Amino acid sequence: MAQPGAYSGGPPQPWNPGMGGAIPQDMRQGQGPPRAPAGGGPPPPPPPQMQGMPRFSGYEQVGGFDQMAYMPPPPPPPPPQDPPPMEFTDIAQLDAQGCKAAMLQYVSENCCYGSKPAKEMTITNHKGITALHYILETFGESRSTGYKTEPYKGGFVDGPENGPPPPPWAIPCQPDSMFKDDTKKIEVPHTASVKPCHSCHARGWDLCWRCHGWGQVICTQCDGRGFKHITDPQGNPTTVVCSCGGDGKERCTTCGGDGRITCDTCKGYAQLKCFIQLKVKYDNHKDDHILERSDLPDELVRQVGGKLIFEQVLPMVPPIVAYPVKEINDNSIRLVNKHRGAWPNERCLSQRQTLRGVPVTEVNYTWENVNSRFWVYGFERKVYCPDYPQQCCCGCSVL
Ligand SMILES: [Zn+2]
Ligand SMILES: [Zn+2]
Numbered sequence: 001m002a003q004p005g006a007y008s009g010g011p012p013q014p015w016n017p018g019m020g021g022a023i024p025q026d027m028r029q030g031q032g033p034p035r036a037p038a039g040g041g042p043p044p045p046p047p048p049q050m051q052g053m054p055r056f057s058g059y060e061q062v063g064g065f066d067q068m069a070y071m072p073p074p075p076p077p078p079p080p081q082d083p084p085p086m087e088f089t090d091i092a093q094l095d096a097q098g099c100k101a102a103m104l105q106y107v108s109e110n111c112c113y114g115s116k117p118a119k120e121m122t123i124t125n126h127k128g129i130t131a132l133h134y135i136l137e138t139f140g141e142s143r144s145t146g147y148k149t150e151p152y153k154g155g156f157v158d159g160p161e162n163g164p165p166p167p168p169w170a171i172p173c174q175p176d177s178m179f180k181d182d183t184k185k186i187e188v189p190h191t192a193s194v195k196p197c198h199s200c201h202a203r204g205w206d207l208c209w210r211c212h213g214w215g216q217v218i219c220t221q222c223d224g225r226g227f228k229h230i231t232d233p234q235g236n237p238t239t240v241v242c243s244c245g246g247d248g249k250e251r252c253t254t255c256g257g258d259g260r261i262t263c264d265t266c267k268g269y270a271q272l273k274c275f276i277q278l279k280v281k282y283d284n285h286k287d288d289h290i291l292e293r294s295d296l297p298d299e300l301v302r303q304v305g306g307k308l309i310f311e312q313v314l315p316m317v318p319p320i321v322a323y324p325v326k327e328i329n330d331n332s333i334r335l336v337n338k339h340r341g342a343w344p345n346e347r348c349l350s351q352r353q354t355l356r357g358v359p360v361t362e363v364n365y366t367w368e369n370v371n372s373r374f375w376v377y378g379f380e381r382k383v384y385c386p387d388y389p390q391q392c393c394c395g396c397s398v399l
């Protein structure tokens, strides 16, 4: 292991205000302490020069400082010859008693709904429908690289003397869990070097942006005059010396009077470690199709539990073609084709397709000569009843 001999001399110390004596007089800008800017902050530091940065084989397309460039993924493996057989599960349905129980539960959860119609209603008809929910997920990984800097605080530097860097797609990295978005950042081995901070010219400090090095700004109380006009307790106008002491200046609060501030780029350490950073991004692309033939709003099906009819996880899934409902097959083909090659910067790690059956029961009822409908849906037996007879938002007069 090579030691960073060039950076010897004990662990680096960050610069702090007051260190190394006073600020050189000729560094101050302007004729005297300036008027402090009303707001804002320091101007952004310039990016480091790419000139002279070490270059590495396999990283010809690396981005510049803080600019990540995609690394083309390796070609996908050939699709499997024999996709595994698909077997689909059947779904059960709800009876009239179950429909009414669900309605009573629904009314009790909505405290301002009167329970009278729910208790007295007669269920005249109920029809079970299975809503189908097809989901396709493509879990992909992209890798991008760019140069980064961080304050060098001492310690081992893994530079090119330790060998060539591994290619971007050969660096080991795993997502925390499959089918979940995630981002990981890794220092590419053997790409680090230490160089003087470009932002502060390796001093560790910058001239204070607020007082331009003077340590003082024009007093905001008296605007530099040194005195103030006030009204004395007897009501007579009078002139008093300002709290700044009369010289019209006040200590700069940004630098504490030093005239210098710690460099934000190197955090005062004066040296930067430069290296190539690998950013590994995991993206789960999800698409779905809902087949629901009643007047229940389709999107409600997405949020509730159902029965798993079919699930498949493969490096690349083949579309469902043999399900007895044609619309499901058609949409499986449509979505699988849509996902194929949709993310050219990504390597596809895995695909998952899921077909769920969500029970939906359409219920007709009568109550006080009104005929209407409601729906019970999902394993949770949620109720959708847009025209429930007694929905009062104050809950006091309905019973
Ligand atoms: Zn200052
Ligand atoms: Zn003053």
Ligand SMILES: [Zn+2]
Binding pocket: 197, 198, 199, 200, 201, 202, 203, 204, 205, 263, 264, 265, 266, 267, 268, 270, 271
């Ligand atoms: Zn610096």
